Amino acid sequence: MRRLTHTLAFTALAACFSSAFAGGADMKPPLERLPGWAVPEAYTLDLRVDPAQTRFAGVTTIRVELKKAADHVWMHGKDLKVSSVRVIDAKGVSHAAQYVNAAPKQGVVRIDFGKTLQPQELKLVFDYSAPFNHQLQGLYKVTRDGRPYAMTQMEPISARYAFPSFDEPGFKTPYKIVLTVPNDEVAVANTAIAKSSKDGKGWKTLDFKTTQPLPTYLVAFAVGPWDVVSGGEIKPNAWRKEPIRLRGIAPHGEGSRIHIALSETPVIIQTLEQYYGFGYPFGKLDLLAAPDFSAGAMENAGLVTFRDWLMLMDKNSPSDAVRNSFNVQAHELAHQWTGDTVTLDWWNDIWLNEAFATWMQQKVTAKVHPEYRADLDRVSRAEGAMGNDSLVSARKIRQPITGNGDIQTAFDGITYQKGAAVIGMFEHYVGVDTFRKGMRAYIQAHKFGNAKASDLVGAIDKAAGKGEAFKHAFSSFLDQSGVPMVSTRLDCSGTHPVLHLTQDRYLPLGSSGDPNRLWGIPVCVRTGAGKAGVQCQMLDSKTATMQLSGGQCPAWYMPNADARGYYRFSMDKTDLAKLNGHLGALNDAEKLAYADAVKAAFHRGDIDASAAMEAVRRLAPSKTRQVALAPLDTFAWIWKHEAQTDAQRAALRKLASEAYLPRLQKLGYVKRKGESSDDALTRSALAGFLGVGVKLPAVRAALLQQADRALEKNAKGRLNLAAANPDLLSEDLTVAVEEKGKPVVDALIAELNKTTDADRRNAMLAALSHAPGAQAERVWNFALSPQVKVGEMFRLLTGHRDTQQGRDALWTWFKGHYDQVVKRTGTFASGYVPNLAGGGGCSMADAERLQAFFTPRLDDLPGADRGLAQTTESIKLCAALKKAQDPSAITR
Structure with a gap:
């Protein structure tokens, strides 16, 4: 095949067009968005895939609309070995083209036609091969229990590892997928198989039905020794005339454990x-x-993929695993x-996917x-997002995309949890039925x-x-970062009670952020029971007043009714004292918002540890698990960073013991027959807090007793993990690792090499992350071994953060193994x-060493600049708060 060099192609083009429209800036690789003058209209992916090999091969054919005269098109491809490219023009004439890796790091390629083509419909045909990816991107390969599997993960920009493509969400086309695989392998894809055939030489070809229009990131297929389990049919209804064939696809031998998940799918x-x-x-x-x-899971159309532990369950699975699976x-x-x-x-609008799916999941679960x-869950997750959103370096919900790194870091709590909270806030403001009407019109x-x-x-507003005020208010949360702070003061001196409202930006102690920022905030205030006790007002100026209904001064008020608003609140001291005396009148969601207000005040430096711990005494008696445990984040901070003496730690242990033991x-500690899943989750949370966190001796003794039974070996030399309460296995084994060190580390590492059960692996990995002393480094080294999945590695590297000594040891290890960590995790x-x-x-020294190490390495780590900025800022804020605290407040 004749190949034109870049120089020859450019010379030929210049001879034809004096304007040289394809030269100059047009030949600079587009590192953000591809130009819109070449648009894909359909793909055919014809691939030969054998998971036992190291590479796959195939032919990708793309029908492209060329909208202007050009001698090239820009596309994506990464780590592909392209043996030939053919261009078939609108008349059916075929000629060779050249595949040029124009920006290999970003996966941007140029297809040089060799001559200028006028606007028309083309076909681009690529013959190529590629290695199976080992960083869980594109078409990747993993081995489980000695058996290899090949599967895909294309989001956000990994389709380019699997096939030449226009790898952007805005290019949405049908796909025809054809897979040639060994006869004994099972292959699945986005659609059902239309026909299959065998070649008589050990291979079969599966021709799948053409998909609905999809972006590249939703293309999915998998090949391996899968168990295929029927989930029956989801019956037709008013919205759908045809039944849906439902199936579970599980690793070999695990099909029986996917039934629980499948049973939830129809509803x-x-x-x-x-x-x-x-x-x-x-x-x-x-x-x-x-x-x-x-990832946790991926929404590929027709073939949704999950981490195995989210799908594979049985009657003994931990309660949190069952809930997580449904959610x-x-x-x-x-x-x-x-x-x-x-x-x-x-990608700047990824919230349209993730925030809405998070918001909708909450509605379905409810x-x-x-x-x-x-x-x-809605409230606690929104409050979790506020922690990140309080950083100056936080992303916006609609964050401008300046490169691949911004795409890869867009999948965070701001997109998912803040986005869902903002949607829920405006749904509450316009009304549930009205919001649904807008959503239906949008779809x-x-x-x-x-x-x-x-x-x-626009659809919701219509x-x-x-009107425009609604659009402006909604956009004020989408297009700027930060958490609003609504300060309130009740004035009952006039004829009618008036609530004075002031908004600014919530900033923790030590922040360099500008507090002067305005949002359009739907503020809802409760002054009594039921809907009649709630009134709302849009706060879109710095200050405003709300005349409270009823004509009488209320005994108390709650500034965030039902915790529907994505904002924090600060109350006049007199008003707060009245609210403290009426906490029993609040609903559970409002009690979570109250706990967050205490946490926010502590991190802003408004109250000390003694005042913050009062929230433990007020909320711990609640019968609702989430409310009772709400103050524990603040408690954990004080325990880790403020308690310096035995007396201070003893005071905190006493409070924890009295409140929760x-x-x-x-x-x-034993799972009771017929107990609720909420009881199981409460037990697990309290055992972790009291036994692993503050290390109460009585709790640790009980957990260690269970761990000893679980660590006994049977006749086959396997651990008896089933002897422990499955909801406490992680806590049991963690205490055993901390107390006994090497023998338990030895046993768990040996068992991991024999265990495929995901829940038990997760429990053992969590325990190993607490390995003490010299065993810690051994565990970190083990994290880089093939016995630990790529997706499991981080679990082993996130322990030892509670003390400076532990952080220093992990830091030293990390610097010495940086290249291995990055190579294994990949760019995603x-x-x-x-x-x-x-x-x-939690010290300036921690922040400075992090900056010094990563700054010269940022060019090789897409998205690490934002990760570095946020981690560094968090460390500095922690240091500022720690410096401002008086540890003696703990014992007051």
Whole structure:
């Protein structure tokens, strides 16, 4: 095949066009978005995949609309060995083209035609091969129990590892997938198999039905010795005429453990269909339990992939695993509408996918499993996002994208949890029915296409009729970072009670942020029971007044009714004292908002440790698990960073023991027949806090007793892990590792090499992360070994952050093994590496060494600049708060 050099191609082009439109800036690789003058219209992926090999090969054919005369197109491809490229023009004439790795680091390639082509429809045909990825990107390979599997993870920009492509969400086309695989392997893809054939030489070819229009990041297929389990059919309904074939795809020998997850799927789908008024549009539905996976799960249309522990369960699975399975499945299936049916146009609007799926998952969970208390999960997760959002270096929900690093770090708590909280706040403001009407219109208007933030906000506004003020208020949360702080003061001196409102930006002690920032905040205040006791007002100026209804001065008020608002509050001291006396009148969500207000005041330096710990005494008696445990984050900070003497630690242990030990003792350490999952979760949380956190001797003794039984070996030399309460296995083994060191570390490492059960692996990994002394370094080295999955590695490297000695030891190890860590994790995890190395630090020295080490390495770590900025800022804020505290307050 004749190949034109770049010089010859450019010379030929210049001879034809004096304007040289393809030269100059047009030949500079587009490192952000591809130009819009070449648009893919359809793909055919014809691949030969054998997981037992190290490479795969195939032919990718892309139908492209060339919108202007050009001698080249820009595309994506990374680590692909392209043997030939052919261009077939609109007349069917084929000629060779050249594949040029224009920007290998970013995966940007140029296809040189060799001559200028006029606007027309083309076909680009690529013959190529590529290695199976080992960093869980693109088409990657993992081995489980001695058996190899190949599967895909394309989001966000990893399709380029698997096939030549226009690897952007705005390019949405149908896909025809054809897989040639060994006869004894099972292959699945986005769609059902249309036909299959065998070649008589040990291979079969599976021709899958053409997909609905999809972006590259939702293309999915998998090859391996899978167990395929029928989940039956999801029956037709008012929104869908055809049944949905449901299946579970599990690793070899694990099919029997996917039934619990599959049993929840039909009601999730039907709930989503009813909300959106739009039937599931992708024909069949497979749920795949991946042996190793970079994310928690992935919403590929028709083939949703999950970490194995989210899918593989039995009657003895931990309660948190069962709940997590449902919640994550609800999230991923919600994506079939927001993300798959309607796809974001560009990565700055990833919240249109993730925030809406998070918000919708909470609605589905609340309806199907009200006992899971999704209403409280909504509040606690939003408050968790506020921790990151309080940083000056925090992302916006709609963060401008300046490179691949910004894409890879967009999948964070701001996108998911803050985004969901903001959606919920404005849903509450316009009304649930009105918001749903807008969502239905949005889905119908953009189905099988792409959308921007303005499309969604416009649809809600049209349904609500709120006008430009609503759009401005919504955008004020999308387009600027930060947490609003609403300060309140009640004035009853006039004829009617008046609440004075002031807004600024919440900033922790030591922050360099500008407090002068304005939002359009729907502020809702409770002054009594029921809906009649709540009134709302849009606060879109620095100050405002709210005249309270009823005509009488209320005995108390709650500045964030039902905790629906994404804001923190600060009250006049007299008003706060009255609220403290009426906490019993608040609902559970409001009590969580109250606990967050205490935490916020502590981190702003407004109150000391003694005042913060009063929240433990006020909230610990609550019968609701989430409320009782709400103050523990602040307690943990004080324990780690402020308690300096034995007397101070003894005072904290006494408080913890008085507040929580009776509850744990009443629950006991053994799982009771018929107990609620909430009791199991309470037991686990309290055992972890009291036994592993503050190390109460009585609790540690009970956990160690269970661990001893679990560590006994049977006749086959295996540990008897089933002897422990599955909900406490992690805590049991952690205490055993801390107390006994090497013998337990030896036993757990040996058992990990024999165990495929994901829940037990997770418990053992969590315990090993607490290995003491010299055993810690041994565990860190083990994290880099093939016996530990890539997706498990971080679990072993996040212990030892509670003390400066532990952080120093991990830091020394990390510097010596930096290259190995980065090589194993790949570019997708680059943004998290600075936190892995320095997270939990609380001194200026910690911050300075982190900056000094990573700054010269940022060019090789996409997204690490933001990770470094946020980790460093968090460390400095911790140091500032620690410096301002008076440790003697603990014993007052």
